Amino acid sequence: MSAPGYPGSYSQPSYPMPQQGGQSVAPYPVPQGGYGDRSQAPPPGFNMGYSPAQAPVMYQPGAVGAGPVPGPEYGAPQGGIAPAPAAVPVGVPPGLEYLTQIDQILIHQKVELLEAIIGFETNNQYEIKNSLGQKIYKAKEKNDCCTRNCCGSLRSFDMKIKDNMDREVIRLIRPFRCVSCWCPCCLQEMEVQAPPGTTIGYVKQDWHPCLPKFSIQGANKETLMKLEGPCFACNCCGDVNFELKSKDGETPIGRISKQWSGLLKEVFTDTDNFGIQFPLDLDVKMKAVLMGACFLIDFMFFEKVGDANQRSTVFS
Secondary structure: OOOOOOOOOOOOOOOOEEOOOOOEEOOOOOOOOOHHHOOOOOOOOOOOOOOOOOOOOOOOOOOOOOOOOOHHHHOOOOOOOOOOOOOOOOOOOOOOHHHHHOOEEEEEEOOOHHHHHHOOOOOOEEEEEOOOOOEEEEEEEEOOHHHHHHHHHHOOEEEEEEOOOOOEEEEEEEOOOOOOOOOHHHOOEEEEEOOOOOEEEEEEEEOOOOOOEEEEEEOOOOEEEEEEOOOOOOOOOOOEEEEEEOOOOOOEEEEEEEEOOOHHHHHHOOOOEEEEEOOOOOOHHHHHHHHHHHHHHHHHHOOOOOOOOOOOOOOO
């Protein structure tokens, strides 16, 4: 990783993960054939150790000609200016340039005091961070009080994802869908737009009587990757992994993990921690779609409304 500016070049390996023996290796190698040719799954867990030996990301990259970025956001001195990228990759939606440099994302749901104390459902809010724990985006659900408290985890919503300059860079749109594992017309889906108004992909649930399965699709609804979870998505003192696989559903290339956050927090709140791993050379638009998949999984399996039990399978 390079020092101030943004970390590393596109040709550098992904963030290292500590292993025994004092050596560091990438979460999984990036072969010449692209993200569809991997022959092994990524190792479990995420790089959660914020080692002081690693140079921090000083600024979040922005579009060419971007203005000042508040220094304290990344611990930079006051009045720091974000340098414009030397060359913005072709086809990258504005505001997503930073995603070209990373292969891990951490998503933390913020604790809402009103919801934790009286059980009144509020709009979910999240912080999206890099592997060093530095905030790169923030997300907030948008819908009305009646929808949140009457429709529960099945509710429709728009979710705005903004960068550190408060620009909306991604919009997630989830329509209302009933729950029925036996009816293919009631499967869940989410549309991902970047920038808002321009569809870049979809997350669609695939029918299966027992397993949660999803297709990660492009703008034309062509399937590019598959996502498969366990039969019983319950994090009883452990992580729940949804494996990201190639188009044919055979080659593991990443994962979305619901991370165990402690007994008290799991019991008394519905705030969740997620980690997403994907190939470094994955199309940046598909990285954004995978963020949408993470939020859809959160609402489907880990969102508890009031005294209602969490749904942990494809059944109601």
